[in-house]
Amino acid sequence: MRRRRPAAACLALVALAAAAPATASDPKRPGGVAYDIVAGLTTEVGPRLDGSEAEARARAWAVARLQALGFANVHVEPFTIRGFVRGTDEARLTAPVPQRLVITALGYSAPTPARGIEGEVAYFPTLDALKSAPDGALAGKIVFIDHAMRANQDGSGYGLNVTVRRQGPTIASRKGAIGVVIRSIGTDNHRLAHAGVTDWGKDARPIPAGAVSNPDADLIARNAALGRPMRIALTLTSHPQPNLPSGNVIGEIPGRDPSLPAVLAACHLDSWDLGTGAIDNAAGCGIITAAALQVRAAGQPLRTIRVLWAGSEELGGAAGLGGEEYAKVHAREPHAVAMESDFGADRVWRVQFDITAAGKPLADRIAAALSPMGIVRGAGKASGGEDITPVAQKQKIAVIALSQDGTRYFDIHHTADDTLDKIDPAQLQQNVDVWATVLGIVANEPGPIPGSGG
Amino acid sequence: MRRRRPAAACLALVALAAAAPATASDPKRPGGVAYDIVAGLTTEVGPRLDGSEAEARARAWAVARLQALGFANVHVEPFTIRGFVRGTDEARLTAPVPQRLVITALGYSAPTPARGIEGEVAYFPTLDALKSAPDGALAGKIVFIDHAMRANQDGSGYGLNVTVRRQGPTIASRKGAIGVVIRSIGTDNHRLAHAGVTDWGKDARPIPAGAVSNPDADLIARNAALGRPMRIALTLTSHPQPNLPSGNVIGEIPGRDPSLPAVLAACHLDSWDLGTGAIDNAAGCGIITAAALQVRAAGQPLRTIRVLWAGSEELGGAAGLGGEEYAKVHAREPHAVAMESDFGADRVWRVQFDITAAGKPLADRIAAALSPMGIVRGAGKASGGEDITPVAQKQKIAVIALSQDGTRYFDIHHTADDTLDKIDPAQLQQNVDVWATVLGIVANEPGPIPGSGG
Secondary structure (H helix, E strand, O other): OOOOOOHHHHHHHHHHHHOHHHHHOOOOOHHHHHHHHHHHHHHHHOOOOOOOHHHHHHHHHHHHHHHHOOOEEEEEEEEEEEEEEOOOEEEEEEEOOOEEEOEEEOEOOOOOOOOOEEEEEEEEOOHHHHHHOOOOOOOOOEEEEOOOOOOOOOOHHHHHHHHHHHOHHHHHHHOOOOEEEEEOOOOOOOOOOOOOEOOOOOOOOOOOEEEEOHHHHHHHHHHHHOOOOOEEEEEEOOEEEEEEEEEEEEEEEOOOOOOOOEEEEEEEOOOOOOOOOHHHHHHHHHHHHHHHHHHHHOOOOOOOEEEEEEOOOOOOOOOOHHHHHHHHHOOOOOEEEEEEOOOOOOOEEEEEEEOOHHHHHHHHHHHHHHHHHOOEEEEEEOOOOOOOHHHHHHHOOEEEEEEEOOOOHHHHOOOOOOOHHHOOHHHHHHHHHHHHHHHHHHHOOOOOOOOOOO | OOOOOOHHHHHHHHHHHHOHHHHHOOOOOHHHHHHHHHHHHHHHHOOOOOOOHHHHHHHHHHHHHHHHOOOEEEEEEEEEEEEEEOOOEEEEEEEOOOEEEOEEEOEOOOOOOOOOEEEEEEEEOOHHHHHHOOOOOOOOOEEEEOOOOOOOOOOHHHHHHHHHHHHHHHHHHHOOOOEEEEEOOOOOOOOOOOOOEOOOOOOOOOOOEEEEOHHHHHHHHHHHHOOOOOEEEEEEOOEEEEEEEEEEEEEEEOOOOOOOOEEEEEEEOOOOOOOOOHHHHHHHHHHHHHHHHHHHHOOOOOOOEEEEEEOOOOOOOOOOHHHHHHHHHOOOOOEEEEEEOOOOOOOEEEEEEEOOHHHHHHHHHHHHHHHHHOOEEEEEEOOOOOOOHHHHHHHOOEEEEEEEOOOOHHHHOOOOOOOHHHOOHHHHHHHHHHHHHHHHHHHOOOOOOOOOOO
């Protein structure tokens, strides 16, 4: 949304949030529950980076809210992480002319000294161009890595470009760079940097690494195109820190037959610290929780529905740290199906499955139920998100993926702009309705549910 | 624009900018000249706050560029201002829960001590509500002033709400507040604060004053609606500073009859320091300059066209400091018409006049020439901008106003987002074409041009 919602609408939403305790247990207003959760987490907790005191407050908030909503077996499963603590992140071009750059340190960046570092810029239009640079060629330099990410419905631009953030710093370090700056992995044109972790390869020496906003990257690209030598001064004092507390929050809608494997519905509670984690991922917690309540409102389900509000997803790699912990703690419990909502609050447009051939009738039944809601069935295999992937892979659990519209997701993802106003209540409600439809079917499936086909 | 322009287009634009010296004097590519000026000022100079070293660099850049474009009589008219120097601007809610607020100090805010101040928040939904508070009622408090600005084509939402910034801090100070924070005067929903000056009333004691982004203001409004007492910690070390150098840059397209009063076309060269002054107001300088060249390309005009790239508009009040200086220095020179471009780079949709009844035939002729370009004639009286108002009022010069589409202007105005990517080259070119049409008519008007009707 480019323009702010009119004040009247804002006040209506405020009123809705204010009414949280009354509406929270009202099954007729599940959209209200989902929105209340997003409003509550963003207003009453705010940013909640993995391992921070704020994430601990978020766990307390989550326990209280799930209990108030009538969930059973609400509890925290604590664990410890190697975290990342925000310091002062600043950058500026010092040549050809001084200009401030909007930057954020990448997760697990090495800190600069407090006085910062400065170096000549080596500009690479792509990650492949950086890979082609000779070893040692970048000694003493600050590498800049550009790319050209596009916005699209399925979010595939992210997968194509996030390697710049994940691998670029390691490659730059191995070639001798003293620092690395990337164009943010994002599709907006605002002066807001996109956070996110980098994965230091084995034996790679961590160096200071940051992402600048797209307009700042454009400025660097213009100078590069004009052949003007650039220098960047970097002060990134954000730094890794071991032994920080995190935890998963769990709650259940008990099934009529507790002996049957449960349905797992996951989101994550932590958020990057620049914004307030509305789309990433308070929305997901709101959606799965409101949907579970909507199923309960239609009558106690056969199977237990377990909601997992995972901790420490953001600082994880291919798997969230909370997701890995869940897989360990619950390694011996069978699960019927695993699902995750972690792609914002815009409408669901597609369903995909990862289920064995024996599961085809169930998948067909779900797809048929979603068809009148305008949801198409994708030809691909469902992939779980970071919170369910570890347990789903270890236990070969069937996965159902409800794909959300990602067109504007990476405008906001991991930036300061991830705030409540970015939530479209109507699309949030559509998510809840679609999720409730699917959860209602699988939680009432009497026969054995076959595992993943993967 | 929500999404970044595709890389191919970016590169094309870069190429265009790179070709500046070649295209600068090519009258067939006036859009090229306008865009080159915006690209040059934002890339080669960057932010250029009134009185800063960067504004001085901008003057040197402007002189070189106007000379390269073949303007005559290119020179700087220096003056001194009471400026405003950017320090560290930070704010956070400390209650009900800690949350960072995105803030910028208002121009001429009093600084806080380096350690900051903290106080209980007194929330006012409107400026009128603040006015109604009893004197002394706000002793020791930090006032927050809300409002509900809307985006619209004619930009009238600004006039309706900018009083919050201009007058609010004075009113809060008089009632005993120790600090004041306002909702940014802007229509976006990004975590970017909108800068701008406040006018301290006579005998008002300046206090620290800042503007938070709209999403941050929403957070404060939600807490207020929920009745949760708030505290804000403010560190605003930006501060006024006297005796800083500024200056107006002037260039001319000499007319065939130098004895006739000249046509004045103005923009301003300075910019707020958070962004790079692309829409405010490199675009205006690009438009008037390219249009003057387009007139020259059609044959030497009868009257001289003078372009004024004014200094220090942003820190002025109803009149820019550069505009006031121009009126003083050129008090004895008659002018035929005064025009100004200072409302971004989006399309011109309306023409209005401030001219005596004797000028009606000329106005009719201009309106008729613009009609095929889709420009409507407004029923209102033209008002000049801050750069021409002082000279136009003092000398009763006829004013012609070309209204630009302001729908998205206040999304960007005075924020870090005022960067080159916000310029739509096609709409910029439309501005140049419309301006060239009007300048061509008035600069070739042989008879006396009647003054303003105001």
